[in-house]
Amino acid sequence: MNRILIKNAKIVNEGTIFEGDVYIEDKFIKEIAEKISPKTSDVKIVDAEGSYLIPGAIDDQVHFREPGLTHKGSIETESRAAVAGGVTSYIDQPNTVPNAVTQELLEDKYRRAAEVSYANYSFMMGGTNDNLEEVLKTDPKTVAGIKLFLGSSTGNMLVDDEAVLEKIFSSTKMLIATHCEDEATIRENLGKYKEEYGDDIPVKFHPEIRSTEACYISSSRAVALAKKTGARLHVFHVSTAKELDLFTNKIPLEDKKITAEVCIHHLWFTDADYDTKGALIKWNPAVKSAADRDALWKALLDDRIDVIATDHAPHTLEEKKNPYTSSPSGGPLVQHSVVAMFEAHHQKKISVEKIVEKMCHNPAKIFKIEKRGFIREGYYADLVIVNPGLPWNVKKENILAKCGWSPFEGVNFKSRIMQTFVNGQLVYNAGKVKDIRCGERLTFDR
Incomplete structure (x- = not known):
């Protein structure tokens, strides 16, 4: 023993x-x-x-790229980076190749993780415009939740049929997690910049293309739908000050039907960093202004935002060097999330107790994970x-993500x-x- x-x-x-x-x-x-x-x-x-x-961190949003995108990362390589970063459990998203939108494809991912994962795992079931029957077969005891992309991102799993959305929201008691960006707004904004720059749009315009308004239109619609249907909604990677009024701190977390997550990159970087970091900090939703970052910190500390996660989404450096329209959004963060938050603690932005609440306790509570997220007997x-x-310095030789780079490279x-x-x-x-x-x-x- x-x-x-x-x-x-x-x-x-x-x-x-x-x-x-x-x-x-x-x-x-x-x-x-x-x-x-x-x-x-x-x-x-x-x-x-x-x-x-501390309890092992539970990262409620990662993209470990398996199956189909394993040149970027795999369950084995990225879970290895996770445990090196103090993340002991993760919830992986369905936008792999093929997309995890049937029970059979979902179980394939679980079988692979059972063979190779260093950390504990769950995989979200993906919702689409036409797989409601499969979504409703999802076992709430063994699957973290249902993931809906209300804005397009890596993997092209956009759900934009209003009738389908309402049916999913009203038909399942499972937690529904959403990526909220309004597709029509993004397309209109992108069209304007493409007219001026072609495909080689300067990356500094990313937060103008995937704008505050695009985020707010989508997240407010999701919140309204959750209130209408009584669905259990968890909004991933909130990135703007404007969205924060959609969430409350007036009731205990256990009683909330609508919860929110913020990611490390939206707490760390601002649009001023595009000049030096370029596409390395190109995420969806986009990193926005310093005022947005400050508002996110405030909402995190006053409990309108419930969880800190990474949206760990590796791409190769070669892919990132492509022109704007073909440079993918996302980056590797799972190895550095806990120490990044401890750095914020050193800067007197957050207490160690609050870090543990947002990275360990609350994900366990929100997803109702059994016997994890706390230091308790049993x-x-x-x-x-x-x-x-x-102290230590992030450099290529100590980065464990398969893609071999980090937006934190050079940080002490x-x-x-x-x-x-x-x-x-x-x-x-x-x-x-x-x-x-x-x-x-x-x-x-x-």
């Missing part, structure tokens, strides 16, 4: 930080106490040396030790992931990922 005792940790859990030990037996947290002595001689001792012990031992004072982070445990197994230690692919399929209390 696997037995591990983590000693001398600053345990961060449910709004408190306390010094103590955690004893792991097999896959589970067996005991949490101020001092724990080894029960048997075969207990492996891991000394946290006063570093933070829960899975998905745990991460973070040293807040051991003050904090470092020291160890990552997945289902009680030490999978990342002292800068190295061990060849232990012990990720399990997430299950849901629904």
Whole structure:
């Protein structure tokens, strides 16, 4: 049996930080106490040396590119980057090739992850204009939710039939997660810039093309539809100040029917960064103004926004170098999300307790993930030790995403992931990922 005792940790859990030990037996947290002595001689001792012990982060939106796009990344390579970054569970999106829009194709992804994933996994079922019957077959206990693209993005899964949308919203009790950008607005904006620049539009105009208005029209429509039908709606990657009035902090998270997520890049970058980063920070929705970023931070801290995620979406550097209209949107972030938020903590923008709430507790609550996201006795031992004072620099040789680049390249982070445990197994230690692919399929209390 696997037995591990983590000693001398600053345990961060449910709004408190306390010094103590955690004893792991097999896959589970067996005991949490101020001092724990080894029960048997075969207990492996891991000394946290006063570093933070947090629940493993749960990234509710990633694109690990398998099947069909594995030149960009794969479940194996990207989950490896995830555990190196302190992410122990992820929810992958359906815009692969083929799109995960039938139960059979969805299960193919689960079978592959069971073979190769370093982290725990779930895969969203994709909704389209014509697969309602398949969507309604989705098992709420073993699948995270239904994903709808209300604006086109990588994979061309646009759902733009209003009658179909309303039918999906009114027919399923499952969580519906949406990518909200209005397609008509984007096309009109793109047409204007193509008229002037052809295909080689300067990337700085990306937030004018995929504009605030495009985001707001779509997200407000989704929220209105959720209110009308009673659907459980989770709005992915909110990127504008204007959208924030659509969400509330007046009721507890457990009672919210409409929740929201913000991504690392919208909290970190602004439109001023296009001059130096170019297409490397081209995402959908676009990185927007400093005022938008500030408003997102405010909404995150006052609980109108519930979750921090990455929208990890790798592309090759060669693809990114294409002219604007053929340069794909997205970038790799899963390895650096936790340390990026700890950097914000060093800048006094957010507390460590709040980081854990938004990256660990809340995703578990929103998706009703069973026995994960907290440091509790009887829960899975998905745990991460973070040293807040051991600086390091992001460079090509320590980037684990298959695409081999990061928008954080050259950044000095003050904090470092020291160890990552997945289902009680030490999978990342002292800068190295061990060849232990012990990720399990997430299950849901629904």
